[in-house]
Amino acid sequence: MLAEIKGINEECGVFGIWGHEKAAELTYYGLHSMQHRGQEGAGVVVSDGEELKGHKGLGLVNDVFKSAKFDQLQGPVAIGHVRYSTQGEKAAENVQPLLFRAQTGSMALAHNGNIMNAFKLRGQLEEQGSILQTTSDTEVLAHLIKRDGNSVSEGTIGHALNQMVGAYSYIILTEEKMYAALDPSGIRPLSIGMIGDAYVVASETCAFDQIGATFIRDVLPGELITIDDNGLRSTHFAEQKQRKLCAMEYVYLSRPDSNINYVNVHASRKQMGKVLANEAPADADIVIGVPDSSISAAIGFAEESGLPYEMGILKNRYVGRTFIQPSQELREQGVKMKLSPVRGIIEGKRVIMIDDSIVRGTTCKRIVKMLKAAGAKEVHVRIASPAIQNPCYYGIDMSTREELIAANHTIEEIAEIIGGDSLAYLTEEGLEKAVLADDSFNQGMCTACMTGKYPVKEEEKEISYTSY
Secondary structure (H helix, E strand, O other): OOOOOOOOOEOEEEEEEEOOOOHHHHHHHHHHHOHHHOOOEEEEEEEOOOOEEEEEEEOOHHHHHHHOOHHHOOOOEEEEEEEOOOOOOOOHHHOOOEEEOOOOOOEEEEEEEEEOOHHHHHHHHHHOOOOOOOOOOHHHHHHHHHHOOOOOOHHHHHHHHOOOOEEEEEEEEOOOOEEEEEOOOOOOOOEEEEEOOEEEEEOOOHHHHHHOOEEEEEOOOOEEEEEEOOEEEEEEOOOOOOOOEEHHHHHHHOOOOOEEOOEEHHHHHHHHHHHHHHHOOOOOOEEEEOOOOOHHHHHHHHHHHOOOEOOOEEEOOOOOOHHHOOOHHHHHHHHHHHEEEOHHHHOOOEEEEEEOOOOOOHHHHHHHHHHHHOOOOEEEEEEOOOOOOOOOOOOEOOOOHHHOHHHHOOHHHHHHHHOOOEEEEOOHHHHHHHHOOOOOOOOOEEOHHHHOOOOOOHHHOOOOOOOO
């Protein structure tokens, strides 16, 4: 959705490239294509085979790299990151990639996700003499890797990852190799592509399209990819579980032109709208969608219901993603700046308004009020996902249960609160029908924020702190 949704913030996107003379520049473009995944900070670290060098800062990708001198970021290898903070404060030292230097070699890390037992691990590390320099849980992995040995290797990385509980994708860079890893349940997205002879790794395939790379495959749950001058090698640091990719990647987080787990995001959202039209029809004159992530679902709803799709809400393209603004006051003002009703389209009409989700209900309430003030006779709200009733522990900055409107009110009560003439959500079965191609091992979604069924729980895994 947009802004109320401080609750639906993906905290970052990662990108890496191995074997291209313009690695830093291509990383910049790859990060730019994933700007929607985080607007608080961005960075890049390059390797020339002998030394790691980086440039990072707070702000948008364009702002951060405005002062970058790419002729000083030479090397055929680079990793990059765009950040929205969930764990760790909004501070320059937390901007990634994090770069660590040691006598035995340097290491840079870029991370997407959340480590549920990070606090426990930090305590163990501090007891053993480590001094952590950031409040980001990403730094924990670096210390775990180095605690297990002097060198960064598949063995030390795998052992460190096996001590972590949560959802994560990592890209790790040394002077000699680049590693990419995905959590055993595959909750976060991570894909591999190629541009010429160079390998590319990114959170979303839209980054491949941006730089002219070709998608090869997704990183598998529990898989550790090693890339060096000899090519790509795959090992597994953990037993692969049935994939439980975050459902909100399809509902809201990813760009429509990305393919997530081999499913196109726009096509899945359009199908959500079609299923929703069958599950919860309404007597109305037109269908409209809340820009941008709800447009695909609105088109599908209109096609299936036989109603015309209209552009009833106009988005100001010069206002950023307001949900990423750090204060509620700024987010609320951003909604007014960002959206405008098209009076000539909606006046006197019975409107079906498609949105992707409702978190607190504040933004939805404002939009319904805005539509009715512009002359809509009725506003029937249809949500192209199941109700969000539970917090997320896997890297989305979801609100506490007390703040989630669907956790504390019935559908009828929510409809009254937001001012809608009716309200209906897509069912869990409808979401699965729209997104999942089949019931194969690699097809599956995490719907914990909707159903309370958490695929990973911290207490389920005993952590060993014995080094080797």
